[in-house]
Amino acid sequence: MSHEKPTGEQPGGKLAGLRGRHLRASALIGVLVLLLGFAIAIQVRTNSSGDALSNASETDLISILDDQDSRADRLRQQIAALQTTEQQLQASGSRDTVALQQAQQQAQALGVLLGTLPATGPGISMTITDPKHALKAADLLDVVEELRGAGAEAIQFGPIRVSTSSAFTDSTAGVQLDGQVVAPPYTVLAIGDGQTLQTAMEIPGGVAATARAAGGNADVQTQPTVDIGVVRSVPNPRYAKPAGR
Amino acid sequence: MIAALALVAGIVLGLVFRPTVPNGLEPYLPIAVVAALDAVFGGVRARLDGIFDSKVFVVSFVSNVVVAALVVFLGDKLGVGGQLSTAVVVVLGIRIFGNAAAIRRHVFHA
Numbered sequence: 001m002s003h004e005k006p007t008g009e010q011p012g013g014k015l016a017g018l019r020g021r022h023l024r025a026s027a028l029i030g031v032l033v034l035l036l037g038f039a040i041a042i043q044v045r046t047n048s049s050g051d052a053l054s055n056a057s058e059t060d061l062i063s064i065l066d067d068q069d070s071r072a073d074r075l076r077q078q079i080a081a082l083q084t085t086e087q088q089l090q091a092s093g094s095r096d097t098v099a100l101q102q103a104q105q106q107a108q109a110l111g112v113l114l115g116t117l118p119a120t121g122p123g124i125s126m127t128i129t130d131p132k133h134a135l136k137a138a139d140l141l142d143v144v145e146e147l148r149g150a151g152a153e154a155i156q157f158g159p160i161r162v163s164t165s166s167a168f169t170d171s172t173a174g175v176q177l178d179g180q181v182v183a184p185p186y187t188v189l190a191i192g193d194g195q196t197l198q199t200a201m202e203i204p205g206g207v208a209a210t211a212r213a214a215g216g217n218a219d220v221q222t223q224p225t226v227d228i229g230v231v232r233s234v235p236n237p238r239y240a241k242p243a244g245r
Numbered sequence: 246m247i248a249a250l251a252l253v254a255g256i257v258l259g260l261v262f263r264p265t266v267p268n269g270l271e272p273y274l275p276i277a278v279v280a281a282l283d284a285v286f287g288g289v290r291a292r293l294d295g296i297f298d299s300k301v302f303v304v305s306f307v308s309n310v311v312v313a314a315l316v317v318f319l320g321d322k323l324g325v326g327g328q329l330s331t332a333v334v335v336v337l338g339i340r341i342f343g344n345a346a347a348i349r350r351h352v353f354h355a
Contacts, residue, residue, distance in 0.1 A: 022299070025299030025300065025303065026247055026299070028299070028303050029247070029248055029251075029288075029299060029302060029303060029306075030247045030248060030250075030251040031251070032281070032303065032306050032307070033248045033251040033252045033255065033285065034251040034252070034254055034255035034258070035255060035281075036252065036255060036278065036281040036282070036285065037251065037252040037253065037254065037255020037256040037257075037258070037259065038255040038256070038258055038259040039255075039259070039274060039277065039278045039281070040255070040256060040259070040278055041255065041256045041257075041258070041259025041260050042259050042264060042266055042274065043266075043274050043275050043278055045259070045260070045263065046265075046266055046271075046274075047275075059327070
């Protein structure tokens with residue numbers, strides 16, 4: 001039966017009118033099916049062009065919108081939380097910076113006082129002559145003590161930077177400062193108020209008087225700028241530890 | 246034969262011209278396509294059965310498309326557009342499968 005249909009259509013062509021009608025019908029069918037193919041192509045392309053929202057129903061769109069809204073809310077909350085964290089971190093960062101600056105200033109001041117950093121500033125330079133080698137360690141210690149008493153912040157005695165742990169000792173070779181022999185004439189540099197230091201040196205019964213009594217002399221000169229370039233190594237306390245504040 | 250060529254030509258034209266669907270027609274096009282496919286499958290089956298009639302095909306094609314679009318339009322107006330579209334697609338899908346089964350029996354005798 002199925003083999004019959006091509007011939008089944010043919011008999012229509014026996015009459016001219018029928019044949020014309022058949023042609024028109026074929027053309028109409030062709031147009032319709034062409035439109036169908038056209039529509040299929042358009043629809044497939046529209047669907048696959050990625051704009052899924054245009055085909056979504058109203059309820060779908062509403063739920064999508066709700067999703068987006070709640071997502072945006074969550075993201076906004078995250079942003080707020082992160083901003084708070086950022087502010088906290090910045091605040092603590094600036095606190096840390098201030099603390100670091102203070103610590104650095106402190107370290108520099110301590111380094112100058114302790115003799116571990118070079119120092120410069122107004123002060124005095126002093127030359128003590130002692131041709132008879134009559135000045136003992138105690139006398140030289142008096143020099144340093146007097147300078148400290150007069151507010152000297154950095155002292156260089158001969159080639160040695162004087163610090164908190166400096167010690168004068170008498171030995172057969174002469175006076176030693178921190179285990180190193182120092183010989184006259186002694187050159188002393190001190191940073192501080194030059195006038196005060198000079199007065200302290202020349203006070204009656206003071207350093208200058210002692211030097212003169214020993215047969216030498218002490219020549220004190222105030223200087224606008226005294227450079228003390230000699231440094232000591234940083235002391236490393238073996239026993240003492242910083243106590244917790 | 247002409248129909249098959251026309252289908253291919255239509256697809257090619259659609260791909261070449263890349264027209265955009267007017268917004269008003271957008272919900273109806275997929276349904277119309279499915280309805281037209283149903284008509285085409287019915288036509289092929291009728292042809293294999295030897296009872297193909299051009300007039301019946303043209304009328305069923307056009308009316309299928311129009312009715313499908315009308316149903317969806319009505320559904321949209323009543324607020325059940327999505328469900329009605331699904332219903333139309335299901336019904337037409339069942340018909341397409343039935344027609345395809347008949348065509349298969351003709352072609353493969355199975």
